[in-house]
Each structure stands twice: as structure tokens, then as C-alpha cells.
Amino acid sequence: xxxxxxxxxxxxxxxxxxxxxxxxxxxxxxxxxxxxxxxxxxxxxxxxxxxxxxxxxxxxxxxxxxxxxxxxxxxxxxxxxxxxxxxxxxxxxxxxxxxxxxxxxxxxxxxxxxxxxxxxxxxxxxxxxxxx
Numbered sequence: 001x002x003x004x005x006x007x008x009x010x011x012x013x014x015x016x017x018x019x020x021x022x023x024x025x026x027x028x029x030x031x032x033x034x035x036x037x038x039x040x041x042x043x044x045x046x047x048x049x050x051x052x053x054x055x056x057x058x059x060x061x062x063x064x065x066x067x068x069x070x071x072x073x074x075x076x077x078x079x080x081x082x083x084x085x086x087x088x089x090x091x092x093x094x095x096x097x098x099x100x101x102x103x104x105x106x107x108x109x110x111x112x113x114x115x116x117x118x119x120x121x122x123x124x125x126x127x128x129x130x131x132x
Contacts, residue, residue: 004043004044004046004047005046005111005112005113005114006112007040007043007047007051008046008047008049008050008051008111008112009050009108009109009111009112010036010108011033011036011037011040011047011050011051011053011054011055011111012050012054012104012105012107012108012111013104013108014032014033014036014054015029015032015033015054015058015104016101016104016105016108017032026061026062026065026066026069027062027066029058029061029062030058030059030061030062033051033054033055033058034055034058036051036054037051037052037054037055045130045132046116048130049126049130050107050111050117052126052129052130053107053117053118053119053122053123053126054104054107056122056125056126056129057100057103057104057119057122061096061097061100064092064093064096065093065097067089068089068090068093071086071089072090103119107119
């Protein structure tokens, strides 16, 4: 059971560790979490469930971060200009990333202790996609 708790916790830690290396490229965090989920898809329900929840959270962040990166590149290399909408979107993305960082840290610690963490929104989808 101890190794299962570690693997479930590592599902959250995977994206945090990769975040340090791949900060400007949003796809790196998503791919690391996806590969970790694939590697643990045949594990017990607790491990699979938490890897799936981490993956679902990474998918939404991947979409938001990719949109922000694309918009930023169109400003830097294209004819677009910085607007209030762009600034608001970037502030929103930064906020979501900060919340995600602390939520993943909290989940990794709590799951490592053997307690179940179900996030609002992602937990519901995880329950639908991941069956015992």
C-alpha cells in the first residue's frame, strides 16, 4: 500500500517537477502527466483515480496556457497589439497556474498520507471516467 500512496502522490508531483523544466512550453507538463497516467493505468483504483484527476486538470491548463502562448507569439511576431483583453487573459492564466501549483502540492501531500482528495469539477469527471 505504501508504494501505491507514493505513485498516487507522484501523479500530482509529476507536473510540478516538469513545470520547473518546461515552464515556457505548456505541452511538456501535459505530456509528462499523460505518460505517468499511461504507465499507471493498470494500477489499483486509488492510483488510477488520482492520476486521472491530475491529467484532467492538466488538460484544461494545457488549453489555457497554449492559447496564451499563441496569443503572446502573435503579438511579438505578428501584427496584433497588447489589449486590455489580452492583459486580463494573461492575469487569469497566471492565477489559474498559481492555484493549480498549490492545489497539486496540497493533493500530493494529502494523497501521500492516504487520504482521498476530490477537486471540484475534475473529481466529478474523474468519477465518470475511472471505475473501480
